[in-house]
Amino acid sequence: MASQIHTLHQQLVDKKITCEGLIQEKLSLLKPNTYNSVNSLLETSALELAKKVDAKIANGETIGLLEGIPFGIKDVYMVQGTYTTASSNLLKNYKSAYTATAIQKLIDAGAIPIVKENCDSFGHGSSSENTIFGAVKNAINPELVAGGSSGGSAVNVAKDYTVFSIGGDTGGSVRQPAGYNNVYGLKPTYGRISRYGLMAYASSTDCVGPIAKSVEDIRIVLNVMSGKDVKDQTTYASAEISEAAISNSNDIKTVGYFKNFIESDAIDSKIKSDFLASIEKIKAKGIEVKELDFFKSDILVSTYYTLAMAETASNLSRLDGSNYGNRIEDKNLKESYAVTRSENFSEETKRRIVGGNQVLSQGFSDEIYLKGLALRDAIAENFENDFKEVDIILSPVTPGTPPKIGDSLKDPHAMYLSDAYTVGFSLGQLPTLTIPQGTETGLQITAAKNNDELVLKFANFLKDTI
Template structure:
């Protein structure tokens, strides 16, 4: 099974390469920042850690599978002593006082952090253009967006600047850029990986997500980060996914897809054509394929953004320059809060905070916010019913190909609608994987809650038939 992690591990153990040289090579690729993927390099830390790995190997000591493997971190994760800016003016000088649980588990396993990666400010965007560090450029065509909000993480993996990267997925922020850059990106079941130390956007859908070039590397990284965390009460104990368990898809008998996604006028004709061709390939392998009914895309987008904006308005209320961020003093405390947030937050972030406060305000919360919660329950119930009929659901990742840099900023509504095929699975808190097959922007594979193993299993099956 393809795996950069295993390949590099074997080369390190056999002394074909040194960890120090490997890290220096990756840092040399990142330093020019050709695709605006780098917010800050962790070069000194990375090289010091690499030297320790080389010493262990020289002394004949065993090393773990992830030990010495270079990786990237989306710049919304706390890593003690590093700048954690969320690609925002407000936090451009903020240094983390602690390390996120998911990242600490990787560090404990010996993985070497190279870079804090560019993203949409506070995760607010679908293109990685809403950032003070410059728009992330697509790995395949630098005139196009890298996707968002984990655009820097996806492009770094696609360009081989990092072996894997850790993104964050709220409504598609790992899956969509993975699709735009033709790599793998996983949103695991909500709660499988601790969110402690991940800067909160919408807490009820935020997920830590690995991005890599192979299913096996996704599996390896997922296993290391998973597990119960006393610092995150939404987490749960999960079983390790074994390599042999995802090699045989014989127990997958039925696959579903949402016919309204495919019949939508918004979908690009080439993406639709390729998706329907994928369905025929699956049928040819003796698997039953069922067309399923689901909520219309505009309902999904409206429900998601109603709830996400409400949560981000609440989560970001602490960022007023008092305890965190770049404070701007005015004549009184209230004006200081106002000017600090007005001057330091992006237009997109302000748009989402204003929208969130609106739907939570008296006179609107019953009519809008509570209705959004009720719709979310209906969406979750719809998924439960679907997974009584099918084992797996597949869908396009996006209705359209990646736009040119600049186009999304002119039309925020179009940017929101680019999430039409990802946000439903976030609301359902389901495990969903983008694979770089099936359409120009890949396919999504989704299973019922806690069935992350099944998602990886079907991804291996698709890799062999597409």
């Protein structure tokens, strides 16, 4: 699909549409909340901003490429004055006191936030069912899950309710729902975009990620959000990626894929056959394809969840109802803390906190947590060696297709395993993009650290190849 951002920008400049009319149109699509993708609408502020854009155009002033473009925000980002609930009971009445850096950069560029989007509570889930606002429905088949945790963001883009949305990816939370809803979803290199103002799940793998319907729109949004931020010491300065730079993929000579992903008993037979067919089409274009050895997917999942649960137990320890949140009083302070957390956290969040505290507890941390850290280092080293042999790694996004709503809640273990092909790249802190081609749930393109440009290049190449 062509860039919606470019198309709408030109229509605004040519006065074929008004910004206020555009925002009204998107709000009218969001208001019925047919897919449970909406937590709250930012109607008043959005329309005020739209009127300012229309006034600039009427006065003959130049507007920026993103100016007046409506977008959605996963409800784990701070946006000053808006409800930021994390789709949780604990924070259902919490209003942000400030705005996340990534979101502020988009607003400064003129983009207009119109909706806070439904997601798994605190990002804990792979189906967007662990939410007080009701399960998000898949954009293609409403009986199926939307994926998670950024399910609402992916659905809103897929249904054209937003031009793009900003999700959050810890272990696949942008890429997996993008695959389930046939849109593009990027997890950039860790540190390329500031995490300041994103509610922390697992700080060592949390990434801000755009979801859109074209590679070009992903590029535009990525450029605006990228850059060093004094409020996030993990960030770094990165070069802007130009449209011309990703239009030619001649420097990509070798593609690799993990044969144990494809030979796994867990992979759906159709996803396997479609993936291998895509590999053959890539070979036909003269690109060398190599089979790579990697950690078994169950090791990747267990390593990721060991570390992610430990980090979430630590990060969520601050949420006890004392400073913010839905406090429940009991007979003493300790009991108040206990009942506040017990009643207000979802079952999945409690499961992850309990698991994380177990991992970090005396007698277990050496045996489990430190082993997890060592495995993460080994995984990262494995990737470094792989990228000495290949330019790109291609993989399925998920081993299976979206389950029916309700099934994942009955089987949390199966939900964790749906992340089998995404979590490894998170542990490696690598740039990875889901594209809506190749299999029913898309393909995943990965490059070495800081090579986000290469990922977008190969995505453009695959548009005309498979």
